[in-house]
Amino acid sequence: MTMATWRNWARTESASPQRFETPADTAELADVVQRSTAAGRRIKAAGAGHSFTGVAVTDGTLLSLDRMSGIVAVEPTATGARVTVRAGTRLHELNEQLWMHGLALANLGDIDVQSVAGAISTGTHGTGAGFAGLAAQVCATTVVLADGSIVECSPDHEPDLFEASRLGLGAVGVLATVTVDCVPAFRLRAEERPGSLRGTLAALDGLVGADHFEFYWFPHTDGVLTKHNTRLPGSTPVEPVGRARGFVEDEVLSNGIFGAFQYLGTAAPAAIPRLNAVSSRALSPRTFVDRSYRVFASPRRVRFREMEYAIPVAALPEALGDIDRWVRGTGATVGFPVEVRFAAADDVWLSTAHGRDTAYVAVHEFHRRDHQPYFAAVEAIMRGVDGRPHWGKLHTRTAEDLKPAYPRFDEFVAVRDRVDPDRVFANAHLDTVLGP
Ligand SMILES: Cc1cc2nc3c(=O)[nH]c(=O)nc-3n(C[C@H](O)[C@H](O)[C@H](O)COP(=O)(O)OP(=O)(O)OC[C@H]3O[C@@H](n4cnc5c(N)ncnc54)[C@H](O)[C@@H]3O)c2cc1C
Structure with a gap:
């Protein structure tokens, strides 16, 4: 099957593969891969295209596993x-x-x-x-x-x-x-409330002890929205969020009203600090209980670009302080909140949380604005605190300088050399981040 053009969600990447294949089971998948390799075509599987980088791009055979589901x-x-x-x-x-x-x-x-x-x-x-x-x-x-x-x-x-x-x-x-x-x-009790960045960072040790804690900081202000999700048994009754309040919060933080603010800020960047102040003040406390996955995930209808860095938790106040100083010092305008999350250390070879308890700092920019000066400044700050970039989000790191950040990087490359010496699964992005 041929396909005209594939695009990712962020519209930062596109591809015109020679072949587009949708195998229905493992045997068919193996057959497609074997035939593509024999024909000398490179191969990539794409999922939902929600990576911001060219990690899923190919001009050879593009596989969709949408029929391999369940x-x-x-x-x-x-x-x-x-x-x-x-x-x-x-x-x-x-x-x-x-x-x-x-x-x-x-x-x-x-x-x-x-x-x-x-x-x-x-x-x-x-x-x-x-x-x-x-x-x-x-x-x-x-x-x-x-x-x-x-x-x-x-x-x-x-x-x-x-x-x-x-x-x-x-x-x-x-x-x-x-x-x-x-x-x-399990169900989750979600507790969301506005607060201050200074207060949140001062109380951080206690706050991260919650089952699932995160916060959004609105640059140009000291305002944050904190989210604490507490795990409850699956039999706990649902407590729905009030319809009006749910609507307002979701629209202000992620969707309709937020989108309108992004268009306004693009047309008049000088208004962004005021728009951020309005957004951070518009949010009010709310609590609700629902199935875990309905609380964790929500729709994102405003298109944006994103970079996210994993850093040691202890470096978080310094890193956010540096971002704040950069924004104030340069007069840059940042219309998206900075998202801060946490994760336990793990042992996955290329995990951004490999071997260390981690804070994640994610910066976003509306797709119609130039994200580069902001992302470049944040990336420099994150490098300074031994940050590791999310593998699916924008960054400018290369294999050479990622290797020291991952103790098992060489072992990963050795497996790649063994099972794919001809680089059938390579593309330009992987050449950059893993080496040719
Ligand atoms: C709006 C938005 C919100 C996001 N939120 C989060 C978040 O909360 N946390 C977070 O960590 N990330 C988040 N991301 C990033 C996202 O989770 C990752 O980029 C993820 O890889 C996207 O999955 P996908 O199915 O779209 O994969 P794609 O982007 O299509 O592909 C990603 C990689 O997986 C490979 N791949 C796909 N299928 C296969 C397969 N069958 N076998 C081998 N390789 C395969 C591709 O080749 C590519 O290398 C978000 C992204 C967006 C756009």
Whole structure:
């Protein structure tokens, strides 16, 4: 099948692949990969196209695993269940299906439209100082290699390929299935309230002790919105957010009103500090209880560009202070709140939280504004505190300077050299961040 043009969600990347393939099962996937390799075409699988970089781009064969969706097996364990899922399954579909089994993913990011394979391949994470990112929940994978061979991977079988495939940027093969450690279904009590940046940073040690804590800081102001999500049993009754209040908060922070403010700020950047002050004051406290995945994720209808850095938690006040000083010192205008999240250290080779408890600092810019001066300034600050860039978001780092940031980088590259010496799964972006 041919396809005119593929574009990512942020409209920062596009591709015109020679072939577009949508295999229905692992055998068909293996056949497509084997034939593409034999024809000399490079191969990439794309999920929902929600990476901001060119990580999923190819001019060869572009695979969509949208037809490879749904749960394959559920194996109960002492702490929940190991669930094997087809790699193209979208997170929102998986969440619903898990709930029917009395199960849930332990943590999630702030949207749920990604594919399972795409989400783990770039290290997607949520917030919660006691919880690691999605790739850390993966306990087995089925990978199709460049020659079409199908390899079952786990810590006991092909352990190196397992490690490289559970956060692999699509560089070692195509994931056909992923097995995830799931927990019993749970609800979350969400408590959201406005506060001050100074007060939040002063109380940070206590705040990050919540199950899932994050905050949004509105540059040009001292205003923040804090979010504490507390885990409750799955049988806890739902307490819906009032319709009017839910509408106002979601619209002010992420969607309609927020979008209108972005257009206003683009036309008149000098108004941005006032618009931020209005936004931060418009938010009022609210509490609600719902299924975990309905609280973790929400729609994002305003298109933006994003860069996110993982830094040691202790460096957070200094890093935010430096961003604030840069904004004030240069007269730059920043219309999007800065999102701050937390995650536990993990052992995934290329995880941005590898080996250290982590704070994530995410900066955004409306798609119609030039993000580069702001992102370049923040990136310089993040480099200064040993930051690691999110693998699916914008940054300018290269293999040479990423390697010292990841103790297992060389092992990852060694697996890549072994299973894909001809770089069938490479593209320009991977040449930059992993090396040719
Ligand atoms: C609005 C928005 C909100 C976001 N929120 C968060 C968040 O809260 N937390 C967070 O950490 N990130 C977040 N992200 C980033 C996003 O989770 C990642 O970029 C993720 O990779 C997107 O998944 P996808 O299915 O769109 O994959 P794509 O972007 O399509 O692909 C990502 C990578 O996965 C590879 N891949 C896809 N399928 C396969 C497969 N079957 N086998 C092997 N490799 C495969 C691709 O080749 C590519 O390398 C957000 C992005 C957006 C646009």
